[in-house]
Amino acid sequence: MFLINDFIALLAANLILTQALGTSTIFIASGSRRKLVATTLVITLFTTAGAAAAYAVDSLLPSQYSYLTLLCYTLTVSLLYVIFLTVFYFISKERFKSVRRYIHISAFNCAVMGTLFTISGRASEDPALSNIGSYVFAGLEAGVGFVLAALILSAAFHKLNSAKVPAAFRGSPAMLVYLGIISMAVWALK
């Protein structure tokens, strides 16, 4: 019972279905199993680590300099970008070539930056969420939400790209409508 409630809550807080963040990335990710796993893992890594960094930025940056938030987030994401590239390079030089493009796609992505801003916004509204644990959990939750949305799309990927779909709608237009209808169901449950 609680699992189902949590599942609905996860859908209702889903960044793609409710805020359309990272939609174009998800179109790429749902194309194949390998892309799906790689992109969603890297995005989750970025949202989780980025959320921790966002906590540091939010707690250190004085409120009168709030206009610098984006710059600080960009710098922290840049730092994570470099760290991840370096780490993956040293983990496996052979696989680095295939992995790095997912890091490139994910780093300065609406899904990642949007997550950081959303978490920060929620924390400023509710001070109880203004701690590192809540930030990291919310980042992880956003990543899991991204995985869920990618799975939802990948289940229909073949049908949405089928030759039966009118040429004008085949691919991304059909995917947008598909996501729209799922998003509508999520909205109706709210």
Next chain:
Amino acid sequence: MLKKAKQERLIWLDIMLTLLTLELMAYFYYGLRALVLGGACVAVSAAAEFISLRLMHRRFSADDLTCTSDALIIALMLPTVIDYKIAAIGCVFAVVVAKNIFGGRLNMIFSPAAAAYVFMLTSWRNQVLQFTQPHVHTGVLEKATGLVTSASHSFNLTGEMDATDFELLMGNFSGPAGAVSILLLAVAALILILRGDISGGAFIGTVTGTVILSYLVPMSGRIADSVKYPLVTNMVLFAAVYIVSDKRIAPRRHYYAFFYGLFIAMTSYIIVLTTAKENAIVIVALLFTPIALAFKNLEKRIDDLDAQAEAERALKEEQSAEEPAQESSPEDTDEEQIPEADSEEPPLEEEPELSEDQEEEEVTGDEE
């Protein structure tokens, strides 16, 4: 192929007959307006289907009349006094957005009726969830007065219902015109399952899921009421027959269809229990479409693996038959025994390619 088309038309005919019976019951309770609403929905859907098929450079055939059954399902889920324009927009949405954009009846993803209902629910919540009492006949062009919320709404909030068992069976309580006639729905379900027109697995799964949860986590004081009311309210039975068990959407195998129905029923029950959300089953059925698609993908994989194993077995048998004979004539190696498609089938781990031929196969596989 011809047999399949014939079967599809027979399914449509059976479903239409049951829907028309429900429409007649709605006429008895709500007057001529119920029939006019149904007729308007059918006409708009047929027109939308015809126009969108022409735009897709396809011909309107008898098989495309399935849009009319979807239209009647939509009409029966709505209050009879709803603005005709809203119902018409819903029908256009069902045909164009929820069906034909994805390739029409040959490549169904969503239940058009469920998608249209949720669309109307999110856009015109008040009009969709306010009803007249049974036996209050509103004129065809009259504006309705004395609207009330549905019996489901009060049950969700209080766990109690005013109607007697007889009234429940006959549909003599406020709610969507066609979704309250429980006796008729039960008969329709039985007929449609026996004739193989709807997915029996999905229907049984939905009913089982609702019954199990209503027993374990009751909404009313008495166990009998707790089991009875969740089945007759919130369009559970109606959705179980016409939406969840829709053969175009539900998984083909009864085993998977059962779990698909079970998940939908359990999720919607918990949503009703925790949030008192009216008619949650229709929304959840729409939300669980990816699960139906995932089950179908799994079924296709299993079928492919079975076919592959069958082909390998046939090949081995052929080889073992050839070995003792030593001298085999060219006629003995009959290549037709091995289906050509199987040899070209990609391994399971490989990324799905999107060549049109394979897509064609995918779609045909799903339809079977």
Next chain:
Amino acid sequence: MKNKNQSVFDGLLADNTVLSSCMVISPVIICGDTLRNAEALAMAFTAITLLSVLLCSFIPKRLPYAVKIIIYAVISSLIYIPVRMAAQEFFPGIITRIGIYFPLLAVNSLIVVQTEAKFFRMKRLKMIPALLFYVAGFDAVILITAFIRELLAYGTINNRMVDADTLISGLGQPFGGFIFLGLLCGAYRAVRSLFPAEQSTGRE
């Protein structure tokens, strides 16, 4: 950049950022429900993208890709600061409503991805008008989307009431944005396929 004979006008129609490439779609889906929002977003997008891409074009090309991307993102984040201040002057209420989508414009795909893939492969004299048309293409789509959605969902045009009988409030919600944009993309592709020149080169 598959077609070498690319025209500077491509960004407006043939290779529209939103309709053709499906990029920068989240602001269109979420905030493109009223003309006021769309105007604010279009202006901010124009200012941030034009200035960022122009400034970024001076970054040496021989730098590693990752370093260049970081520099582009930092430059656009810096440009965002004065643009935000100006927007607060001209659209004080709207900025709050647009919320996170306003800063997200600074890390849009046109700056972070398309600069390398498209603009910096052109000569600067050709790049500037091409960039202008790409930006205009985005602006046109968000304004058209917002106009239609506002009219159908709220019965207003730029916050002025019009005599609309039946409103489809769902179109003002995010799911309405998804569905509407999907339909618009499909209609755009259908129209494109009517032109013979597009049929031969357009379909990817």
